[in-house]
Amino acid sequence: MGINIYDVAQNAKVSSATVSRVINGSPHVREETKAKVMQSIKALGYTPSALARNLSTGDTHNIGFLVPDIENPFFSMILSGISKAADEYGYNIFIFNTADDAGKECRFLEAARAERLRGLLVIPVDSRNETTYKQLRSFVQDGVPVVLVDRDLRDGRFDGVYSEDFFGSMQAVSCFLEEGHRRIAIINGPENSRPGNERWRGYKEALSKWEIPLQMQYVKQGDFHQERAYDAMAELMCMEHPPTAVFSSNNLTSLGCIRYALEHGLSIGEDISLIGFDDIELLQAVGIQLSVVDRDTSQMGWKAMKLLIRRMHKAGEDDTAASEIYMPTKLILRGSEKWRRSHGTV
Amino acid sequence: MGINIYDVAQNAKVSSATVSRVINGSPHVREETKAKVMQSIKALGYTPSALARNLSTGDTHNIGFLVPDIENPFFSMILSGISKAADEYGYNIFIFNTADDAGKECRFLEAARAERLRGLLVIPVDSRNETTYKQLRSFVQDGVPVVLVDRDLRDGRFDGVYSEDFFGSMQAVSCFLEEGHRRIAIINGPENSRPGNERWRGYKEALSKWEIPLQMQYVKQGDFHQERAYDAMAELMCMEHPPTAVFSSNNLTSLGCIRYALEHGLSIGEDISLIGFDDIELLQAVGIQLSVVDRDTSQMGWKAMKLLIRRMHKAGEDDTAASEIYMPTKLILRGSEKWRRSHGTV
DNA sequence: TTGTAGGCGTTATCAG
DNA sequence: CTGATAACGCCTACAA
Numbered sequence: 217m218g219i220n221i222y223d224v225a226q227n228a229k230v231s232s233a234t235v236s237r238v239i240n241g242s243p244h245v246r247e248e249t250k251a252k253v254m255q256s257i258k259a260l261g262y263t264p265s266a267l268a269r270n271l272s273t274g275d276t277h278n279i280g281f282l283v284p285d286i287e288n289p290f291f292s293m294i295l296s297g298i299s300k301a302a303d304e305y306g307y308n309i310f311i312f313n314t315a316d317d318a319g320k321e322c323r324f325l326e327a328a329r330a331e332r333l334r335g336l337l338v339i340p341v342d343s344r345n346e347t348t349y350k351q352l353r354s355f356v357q358d359g360v361p362v363v364l365v366d367r368d369l370r371d372g373r374f375d376g377v378y379s380e381d382f383f384g385s386m387q388a389v390s391c392f393l394e395e396g397h398r399r400i401a402i403i404n405g406p407e408n409s410r411p412g413n414e415r416w417r418g419y420k421e422a423l424s425k426w427e428i429p430l431q432m433q434y435v436k437q438g439d440f441h442q443e444r445a446y447d448a449m450a451e452l453m454c455m456e457h458p459p460t461a462v463f464s465s466n467n468l469t470s471l472g473c474i475r476y477a478l479e480h481g482l483s484i485g486e487d488i489s490l491i492g493f494d495d496i497e498l499l500q501a502v503g504i505q506l507s508v509v510d511r512d513t514s515q516m517g518w519k520a521m522k523l524l525i526r527r528m529h530k531a532g533e534d535d536t537a538a539s540e541i542y543m544p545t546k547l548i549l550r551g552s553e554k555w556r557r558s559h560g561t562v
Numbered sequence: 563m564g565i566n567i568y569d570v571a572q573n574a575k576v577s578s579a580t581v582s583r584v585i586n587g588s589p590h591v592r593e594e595t596k597a598k599v600m601q602s603i604k605a606l607g608y609t610p611s612a613l614a615r616n617l618s619t620g621d622t623h624n625i626g627f628l629v630p631d632i633e634n635p636f637f638s639m640i641l642s643g644i645s646k647a648a649d650e651y652g653y654n655i656f657i658f659n660t661a662d663d664a665g666k667e668c669r670f671l672e673a674a675r676a677e678r679l680r681g682l683l684v685i686p687v688d689s690r691n692e693t694t695y696k697q698l699r700s701f702v703q704d705g706v707p708v709v710l711v712d713r714d715l716r717d718g719r720f721d722g723v724y725s726e727d728f729f730g731s732m733q734a735v736s737c738f739l740e741e742g743h744r745r746i747a748i749i750n751g752p753e754n755s756r757p758g759n760e761r762w763r764g765y766k767e768a769l770s771k772w773e774i775p776l777q778m779q780y781v782k783q784g785d786f787h788q789e790r791a792y793d794a795m796a797e798l799m800c801m802e803h804p805p806t807a808v809f810s811s812n813n814l815t816s817l818g819c820i821r822y823a824l825e826h827g828l829s830i831g832e833d834i835s836l837i838g839f840d841d842i843e844l845l846q847a848v849g850i851q852l853s854v855v856d857r858d859t860s861q862m863g864w865k866a867m868k869l870l871i872r873r874m875h876k877a878g879e880d881d882t883a884a885s886e887i888y889m890p891t892k893l894i895l896r897g898s899e900k901w902r903r904s905h906g907t908v
Numbered sequence: 909t910t911g912t913a914g915g916c917g918t919t920a921t922c923a924g
Numbered sequence: 925c926t927g928a929t930a931a932c933g934c935c936t937a938c939a940a
Contacts, residue, residue, distance in 0.1 A: 220917055231927045236919060244925055261700075266676040267617045268917030271932050276613075278656075278677075287642050287860075289635055296633050299659040303666070308673060310624075311657045313645040320649070327654060330612040331624075354607075442847065471847040478849040498844045501788065501817040503824040566933055577911045582935060592909060614933035617916050 219260050228256035239264055270332065279524065280310040280328040282321060282338040290467060290494060290513060291339065294365060297517025298337060305525055307334075318345050325351045335524045336362045337517075340369050343408045361527035365520045368410040375527065377520040377541045381411045381493075384509035384545030385418025385463070386425075388491040391507075391553055392461040393426045397489060401434040401452050401459035403445045403469045412440070415465045415493060434459050438469050445472025453480065453488075460555055461489035467496050470506060474499075489555045495548065505550035511543050519543070565606050574602035585610055616678065625870065626656040626674040628667060628684040636813060636840060636859055637685065640711060643863025644683060651871055653680075664691050671697045681870045682708045683863075686715050689754045707873035711866045714756040721873065723866040723887045727757045727839075730855035730891030731764025731809070732771075734837040737853075737899055738807045739772045743835060747780040747798050747805035749791045749815045758786070761811045761839060780805050784815050791818025799826065799834075806901055807835035813842050816852060820845075831898045841894065851896035857889050865889070 221239075225232040230249060237245050238253040245253075256262075270276045281298060283291045295311070302309050310333060312324035318341045325348070328336060336355060340348055349370050352362050356374070364376035392400050402419045405412025423430055433455065436448035445464060449472065452459055464470040470492030474484065482488045485505070495510040519541055567585075571578040576595055583591050584599040591599075602608075616622045627644060629637045641657070648655050656679060658670035664687045671694070674682060682701060686694055695716050698708045702720070710722035738746050748765045751758025769776055779801065782794035791810060795818065798805055810816040816838030820830065828834045831851070841856045865887055 221919095222917085232918085233920085233927060233929095234925085237926085240919085246925060249925085263672065263675045265617070265678055265917055267613055267622075267678055268932090269919075271611075271613045271617050271916090271934090272918040272920080274932070286638050286645065287635070289633075289638070292633050292635070292638050295657075296659065299632065299657070303659070308677065309657050311641075311645070311655050313642065313649070326609065329609045331654065332611055332613055471844065475847040475849070496844070498817065498842070499848065501821040502845065502848050502850055503821070504848055567935095568933085578934080579911060579913095579936080580909085583910090586935085590909060595909080611933055614916090615935075617918090618933075618935045620916070 219262050221262075221264070224253065224256045224260055224262050227260060228253045274332075276332055276334045277306060278308045278310060278331065278333050279335040279337065279521075279528075280312060280324075280331075280333045282312045282314055282324055282328075282336070282340075284314050284316045284339055284341050286311070286313050288468070293513035294339070294517035294520075297514035297519075298521045299517075300514075301518045301521035301525070307521075307525070314341050316341055318342055318348065321345075322347055322351065325355075329355070333360065335360060335528045337365060337520055337524055338362060339365050340367050343367055343369055343410055345369075361524055363520050363524045363527070365516060366411060372540070373538055375523055375538050375540065377516050377523060377543065378410065379511045379516065379543040380545050381414035382418040382421070384493065384511070384547070385415035385465070386422045387418075387545070387547045388463055388493070388507075388509050388553075389419050389422035390425070391491065391547060391549070392463065392489065393422060393428070395461070395489065395553055395555065396557055397459075397461040397555070398428060399431075399434060399457060399459040400428075400461045400463060401436065402463045403436050403438040403448050403465055403473065405438060405440050405465045405469075407437075409440075411493075412465065419463060438465065440466045440468055442468045442472040442475070445469035446476050447472075449473050449476035453482070459488075461491075461553070464490065464492045467492065467494040470494075470496065470508070474504065474506070485552045485554045486556045490552045491547075505552055507547070507549045507551065507553045509545045510548050511545045516543055565608050567608075567610070570599065570602045570606055570608050573606060574599045620678075622678055622680045623652060624654045624656060624677065624679050625681040625683065625867075625874075626658060626670075626677075626679045628658045628660055628670055628674075628682070628686075630660050630662045630685055630687050632657070632659050634814070639859035640685070640863035640866075643860035643865075644867045645863075646860075647864050647867035647871070653867075653871070660687050662687055664688055664694065667691075668693055668697065671701075675701070679706065681706060681874045683711055683866055683870055684708060685711050686713050689713060689715055689756055691715075707870055709866050709870045709873070711862060712757060718886070719884055721869055721884050721886065723862050723869060723889065724756065725857045725862065725889040726891050727760035728764040728767070730839065730857070730893070731761035731811070732768045733764075733891070733893045734809055734839070734853075734855050734899075735765050735768035736771070737837065737893060737895070738809065738835065739768060739774070741807075741835070741899055741901065742903060743805075743807040743901070744774060745777075745780060745803060745805040746774075746807045746809060747782065748809045749782050749784040749794050749811055749819065751784060751786050751811045751815075753783075755786075757839075758811065765809060784811065786812045786814055788814045788818040788821070791815035792822050793818075795819050795822035799828070805834075807837075807899070810836065810838045813838065813840040816840075816842065816854070820850065820852070831900050832902045835901045836898045837893075851898055853893070853895045853897065853899045855891050856894050857891045862889050 221232045314321040492508045567578045660667040838854045841854045
C-alpha cells in the first residue's frame with residue numbers, strides 16, 4: 217500500500233483535514249473543493265485505512281461471532297442471519313470457531329479484546345463455564361455489548377436470543393400423549409446447555425400434566441450428536457417394554473434415531489413414533505416425513521445481530537436490564553408422530 | 563477500556579518501550595524487569611490494542627474469506643478447514659457472505675481493503691466477472707496474496723485450490739458406461755463456474771472415449787440447486803427414450819434428482835442410476851446409498867489457508883508463478899450406479 | 909539493558 | 925469553509 221490521506225491532500229492541493237472531511241461527508245466543504253478531492257481520491261486509488269480511523273476514533277465497525285461448530289447446519293443458518301443484518305448496517309464479522317472447546321473460546325475472547333471489537337455474538341461452549349462468564353462480563357463492563365444466541369450462560373445477566381425450547385418440547389410430548397402414547401422416551405441434550413435443559417423440562421412437564429409418572433428408563437442422556445442417539449435407540453428398543461414414541465432433542469440426534477429405525481426395519485410413524493427438535497430440510501427431499509419442533513433459525517441470528525446493534529448504538533445506558541428474546545417454535549406434524557397402536561402394549 | 567501501554571509503564575516504573583519489548587518477547591529485557599512488567603499487565607488487566615499495533619507495524623493478522631453462500635454445507639466445510647489452519651497460525655478471519663451477488667462481492671472487497679487485511683481467500687461469485695478480477699489483481703499487486711478456492715477466475719493468474727473435477731466427472735461417467743449405460747444424462751452446473759465447466763468436460767470426454775455420440779437432449783442446464791435439478795429430472799424422465807443414468811454435478815442437484823425419483827416411484831440403482839458429485843453425509847443416515855464423486859472438502863479449506871500463509875510469509879517474491887493445488891477426487895460406489903438392465907432399451 | 913522520540917494514518921479541536 | 929496540530933496506542937531506531 218502506501219498511499220495515504222496526505223498524498224491525496226497534496227494531489228488536491230488542500231490539507232489532510234479537508235480530505236478527511238470529504239471522506240466523512242462533512243457538510244462544511246465547498247462543492248468545488250469536494251469535487252477536487254474526490255477526483256484525487258479516484259486518481260490515486262485511495263482507500264482510507266480502517267485501522268487508523270479506528271485508532272483515532274476508538275470505534276470499530278467489527279463484531280465477533282463465537283460459534284461451537286460451523287459445520288453444523290443449524291449454526292450456519294444463524295451465521296447467515298447474522299451476516300445479513302451485519303451487511304445491512306455495515307458491520308464486519310470476525311468468526312471464531314470454538315469447536316466446542318472452552319480453551320479455544322477463552323483464547324478467542326482474548327483475540328476479540330485485542331481487536332477492540334465493538335460487540336460480541338456468542339454461542340457459549342459450556343453454559344456453566346466460569347471463565348467464559350467472567351470474560352464476557354468484563355466485556356460488557358467495558359462497554360462492549362454481548363448477545364448470547366441459543367445457549368445461555370449461568371445466571372442470565374446477558375442479553376440473549378433463545379427459542380421457546382420448553383414450550384416446544386412440551387408441545388411435542390403432549391402431542392404424543394394425545395396420540396395415545398404412554399411409553400415416551402427422550403434423547404436428552406447435554407446438561408450444560410440451556411436448550412438441553414429446557415427441552416428436558418418440557419418433557420417432564422408434559423408427562424406431569426397428564427399425570428404420567430416419569431420413568432427414567434426411557435430417559436437417555438445424549439450429546440446432540442448422531443452416534444450417541446443411535447446407541448440410545450438401540451438400548452431403548454431392546455427393552456422388554458420399549459417406548460412407542462421417542463422425542464429427539466435436536467436435529468443430529470433425530471438422524472441417529474432415523475438411522476437406527478431404518479436399519480432395523482422399524483417403520484417410523486407405524487412401528488415407532490418420532491418427533492425431533494429442529495427441522496432437517498434434506499429429509500423432505502428423500503421422502504422422510506419427520507414431525508418436528510421447528511423455529512426460524514436464520515431469524516434468530518438476524519435478531520441477535522439487531523439486538524447487538526441496538527446495544528452498540530446506545531452505549532452508556534449499560535444498566536438496562538438484560539433483554540431476552542424468545543423465538544416461537546412451531547410443531548410441524550408430518551406423520552411420524554403417529555403409530556399403529558396395535559403394536560404397543562399400552 | 564482506556565488502559566494503555568503507558569499506564570502499564572508507569573505502574574511498573576519503566577518506559578513504554580520496555581513494556582513493548584516484554585509484550586513482544588524481546589530477549590533484551592532483564593528477567594527482573596520483565597517480571598515487574600508482567601505483574602503490572604496482570605494487575606491492570608492490560609491487553610495490547612491490535613489496531614495500534616497493526617497501524618504501527620503495518621501488518622495485520624487478519625485475513626478475509628469471501629463465500630457465496632454460508633448455508634451450503636459444502637462451503638461450511640471449507641470454512642471449517644480454513645478456521646482450523648487459521649487458528650493454528652494465529653490468524654483471525656473476516657467472513658463475508660457474498661450471497662452469490664457480484665455487487666456485494668465488490669463492496670466486501672472494498673471493506674477488505676479498508677481493513678488492510680493481510681490475505682484473501684475467495685470463492686468468486688462469477689468466474690468471468692471483470693470487476694472482481696481487477697480488484698483481486700490489485701490486491702495481489704499491493705502485496706496482499708489471494709487464494710481462490712474451488713472456483714477460479716478467468717485466466718488463472720491466481721493461486722488456487724481446486725479439485726480434479728474433470729477427472730472425477732469422467733470417472734463417474736465412465737463407470738456408467740462400463741455398467742452398460744448408453745443413455746446418460748447430466749445435470750450441469752452453471753457455465754460461469756470452473757467446477758461446472760470441468761465436470762461438463764469430463765462428461766463429454768468419457769462419452770468420446772467410448773465413442774458414444776453426445777446427445778444434447780440428455781444435457782440439462784442446472785444451477786447447482788435442488789429445484790432446477792428436480793425439474794430437469796422431470797423433463798428427462800418424460801422423454802420417449804429417457805436416460806438410464808444421470809450424472810448430477812453437485813450435492814444439491816443430487817437431492818433434486820433423488821426427490822424426483824422417490825416421488826415418482828423410481829428405485830435408484832434399479833429403475834434409474836445416479837451418481838452425484840460431492841458426498842451427502844445425511845443420506846447414509848436415512849439409508850440411501852448414493853454413489854458419489856467425493857473429495858475432502860474441509861481439507862481444501864485447510865490447504866487454501868496453508869497456501870495463503872505461505873504467500874503471506876514470503877512477501878516480495880510476488881512474481882512466483884501462480885501455484886494451483888488440485889485435490890484428488892474419489893469415486894465411491896454404493897450401488898446407485900447400478901440398474902436393472904431389462905428396464906432400459908439399449 | 910533501558911529510555912527518548914518519531915512515525916503509522918486518521919480524526920478532531922482550534923484558530924483563522 | 926479551511927488549515928495546523930495534537931491525540932489515538934503502539935513499535936522501533938537511535939542513544940544512553
